[in-house]
Amino acid sequence: MKANCxxxxxxxRVEDVPEPKILNPRDAIVRVTLSAIxxxxxxxxxxFVPTMEKGDILGHEFMGEVVEVGSAVKNLQVGDxxxxxxxxxxxxxxxxxxxxxxxCENSNPNAVEAELLWGHSPAGLxxxxxxxxxxxxxxxxxxxxxxxxxxxxxxxxxxxxxQALFISDIFPTGYMAAENCNIQxxxxxxxxxxxxxxxxxxxxxxxxxxxxxxxxxxxxERLRMAEDGGAEVINYEEVDSLMEELKDRTGGRGPDACVxxxxxxxNGHGMQYRYDRAKQAIMLETDRPIALxxxxxxxxxxxxxxxxxxxGGFIDKIPFGSxxxxxxxxxxxxxxxxxxxxxxxxxxxxxxxxxxxxxxxxMDLEDAPEGYKIFKDKEDECxxxxxxx
Amino acid sequence: MQNRLRKSLKSxxxxxxxxxxxxxxxxxxxxxxxxxALSRLIGAKASPGVxxxxxxxxxxxxxxxxxxxxxxxxxxxxxxxxDALDLFALGNAMTSNGAGRGRLALATAAVAGVTAVDTLxxxxxxxxxxxxxxxxxxxKSITVGRGAEELYRFWRxxxxxxxxxxxxxxxxxxxxxxxxxxAKGPAGVNVEWDAQIIEDKPNESxxxxxxxxxxxxxxxxxxxxxxxxxxxxxIRVELRYNPPAGKVGATFAKILGEAPExxxxxxxxRFKQMIETGEIARTEGQPAGRSHSTSRRFDDFVRA
Numbered sequence: 001m002k003a004n005c006x007x008x009x010x011x012x013r014v015e016d017v018p019e020p021k022i023l024n025p026r027d028a029i030v031r032v033t034l035s036a037i038x039x040x041x042x043x044x045x046x047x048f049v050p051t052m053e054k055g056d057i058l059g060h061e062f063m064g065e066v067v068e069v070g071s072a073v074k075n076l077q078v079g080d081x082x083x084x085x086x087x088x089x090x091x092x093x094x095x096x097x098x099x100x101x102x103x104c105e106n107s108n109p110n111a112v113e114a115e116l117l118w119g120h121s122p123a124g125l126x127x128x129x130x131x132x133x134x135x136x137x138x139x140x141x142x143x144x145x146x147x148x149x150x151x152x153x154x155x156x157x158x159x160x161x162x163q164a165l166f167i168s169d170i171f172p173t174g175y176m177a178a179e180n181c182n183i184q185x186x187x188x189x190x191x192x193x194x195x196x197x198x199x200x201x202x203x204x205x206x207x208x209x210x211x212x213x214x215x216x217x218x219x220x221e222r223l224r225m226a227e228d229g230g231a232e233v234i235n236y237e238e239v240d241s242l243m244e245e246l247k248d249r250t251g252g253r254g255p256d257a258c259v260x261x262x263x264x265x266x267n268g269h270g271m272q273y274r275y276d277r278a279k280q281a282i283m284l285e286t287d288r289p290i291a292l293x294x295x296x297x298x299x300x301x302x303x304x305x306x307x308x309x310x311x312g313g314f315i316d317k318i319p320f321g322s323x324x325x326x327x328x329x330x331x332x333x334x335x336x337x338x339x340x341x342x343x344x345x346x347x348x349x350x351x352x353x354x355x356x357x358x359x360x361x362x363m364d365l366e367d368a369p370e371g372y373k374i375f376k377d378k379e380d381e382c383x384x385x386x387x388x389x
Numbered sequence: 390m391q392n393r394l395r396k397s398l399k400s401x402x403x404x405x406x407x408x409x410x411x412x413x414x415x416x417x418x419x420x421x422x423x424x425x426a427l428s429r430l431i432g433a434k435a436s437p438g439v440x441x442x443x444x445x446x447x448x449x450x451x452x453x454x455x456x457x458x459x460x461x462x463x464x465x466x467x468x469x470x471x472d473a474l475d476l477f478a479l480g481n482a483m484t485s486n487g488a489g490r491g492r493l494a495l496a497t498a499a500v501a502g503v504t505a506v507d508t509l510x511x512x513x514x515x516x517x518x519x520x521x522x523x524x525x526x527x528x529k530s531i532t533v534g535r536g537a538e539e540l541y542r543f544w545r546x547x548x549x550x551x552x553x554x555x556x557x558x559x560x561x562x563x564x565x566x567x568x569x570x571x572a573k574g575p576a577g578v579n580v581e582w583d584a585q586i587i588e589d590k591p592n593e594s595x596x597x598x599x600x601x602x603x604x605x606x607x608x609x610x611x612x613x614x615x616x617x618x619x620x621x622x623x624i625r626v627e628l629r630y631n632p633p634a635g636k637v638g639a640t641f642a643k644i645l646g647e648a649p650e651x652x653x654x655x656x657x658x659r660f661k662q663m664i665e666t667g668e669i670a671r672t673e674g675q676p677a678g679r680s681h682s683t684s685r686r687f688d689d690f691v692r693a
Contacts, residue, residue: 017677055678057676072668097534111689112651113691128685
């Protein structure tokens with residue numbers, strides 16, 4: 001079968017690889033009908049995520065048709081149309097029982113390795129480095145889905161693939177980011193980053209009752225899309241001081257909650273950006289936390305910082321004095337997918353939202369490497385790429 | 390280059406530590422004897438007195454590293470602290486007037502590189518790899534969401550242990566609390582021993598010890614302690630090995646690998662997976678755009 005494989009920084013190739021087999025009783029094999037490139041895949045593309053191996057199959061946003069089930073999978077049948085969450089969860093461990101599905105204690109066979117870097121291990125993820133299990137991903141024609149009795153959700157017939165696909169990651173991720181803001185009536189939410197997750201966060205914040213959403217980016221088409229979602233926008237390159245601008249727009253108090261939907265490869269300008277770029281280049285820090293620093297300093301006293309943006313390792317010059325002295329709450333984490341998939345599918349079915357608005361590019365799986373490139377370089381006003389095998 | 394360095398750090402951190410010692414002395418002497426020339430070389434404007442002080446520190450570290458075999462780890466940590474000081478000084482120099490920025494950047498990159506080597510080497514030395522002939526104790530615990538009785542019952546049936554313990558080939562129950570254990574060695578050479586249960590408290594603990602005539606003198610205990618708040622059971626494992634010198638000892642050292650704690654941790658995780666989910670999480674056999682389905686560097690390293 002064809003699969004999009006990682007061979008190094010900026011080196012993706014669609015290769016012929018063997019088809020996946022059932023390896024455990026709770027596995028299923030899914031024939032992928034649609035997959036997507038996630039913003040977090042770009043961290044792999046840019047070589048910032050450790051423990052990648054040449055030949056790893058990427059992709060954690062995908063859906064398709066069940067073509068084979070293991071002996072212990074009773075809730076799925078061959079022919080079912082399903083969307084699959086990016087995190088692999090057993091459903092029965094301490095974390096899963098608490099609804100913390102992305103922290104499943106049993107799905108990462110490389111947990112001991114993750115413990116070396118992070119202290120404890122999160123769940124296994126599809127196509128996202130060997131620290132999170134080294135599972136083959138879904139930018140392929142077929143994919144093996146472990147714990148298929150817990151993860152995949154059947155898609156109602158009246159929804160198109162494009163409407164359901166983002167239940168695999170970015171819609172729940174944006175939704176959890178907004179939920180983590182603990183939105184109260186009258187709240188203003190500021191969102192750093194108007195990529196796909198930022199866009200979903202903006203709309204989810206309104207679904208959860210936010211009064212105002214202020215979206216921050218520098219890319220015109222992304223700011224336009226944010227405006228379409230009802231956000232007020234700030235192009236951070238066009239203001240003298242983002243913090244002053246946010247203060248000004250919030251009566252001097254600051255946004256009630258700030259969302260970092262940017263993560264480890266933040267752009268910025270001036271000394272701060274150069275400092276982080278240099279330290280990252282010589283491996284003195286692994287991530288560039290520019291948006292995170294700004295979000296911390298901008299948030300109102302006693303407000304909430306919600307971080308759906310992906311970080312990998314160590315960050316530097318974090319204004320923790322500001323966080324502590326101003327009683328900020330930090331909420332973060334990989335999305336606990338299985339908690340959100342069904343309720344959000346219902347919202348799509350009811351017509352409250354159609355997440356396919358974010359798609360700008362439809363390509364063949366064969367062209368995945370080109371898709372990564374234009375997404376990374378934001379060429380051709382690219383915001384979201386979906387791939388048809 | 391990077392790979393070679395990593396390999397020698399793994400196999401022989403002492404050698405790297407010695408090289409770092411000589412490097413310290415060389416750099417330190419240069420700083421003491423030619424502070425002005427050195428400052429020019431790295432593009433910094435520093436007073437010769439300060440540079441000489443930095444040199445004295447380097448020389449002290451170097452001598453320490455080379456002369457005190459037992460204290461190498463401590464001297465390496467001193468080097469890491471010194472590297473941090475250097476980086477700080479270079480950072481300050483960058484912001485001062487008249488600095489040669491290009492040279493400073495190069496010097497910073499070089500110091501950062503040395504810092505990485507120092508840090509890795511110190512980390513390697515602080516690990517206690519398994520040396521043949523030395524007794525070794527490994528302790529690990531994990532929480533499993535089941536009652537003590539069920540877990541005890543599974544564990545007490547030693548013949549089931551190879552299901553989740555990677556390095557065991559087979560355990561056979563000989564009756565009367567005696568059992569025969571076979572551990573897989575490299576190149577098909579196995580290590581075998583007989584064990585006797587010395588204490589058996591149903592649903593609480595099992596302790597065993599190897600019998601005379603074993604390839605490897607070893608003992609172990611597993612305890613099952615109810616976790617607070619009805620959160621299942623904490624399993625605590627303690628293993629003690631006293632392998633002989635010579636060929637069997639060497640084989641056994643290879644079975645245990647560099648980090649015996651890691652293997653016990655992996656085995657316990659597999660046990661938890663098997664009990665809680667009915668299967669052991671795996672990727673062996675999945676497709677990949679290379680000849681092996683798993684990554685030899687990452688997957689096989691932790692799972693083997």
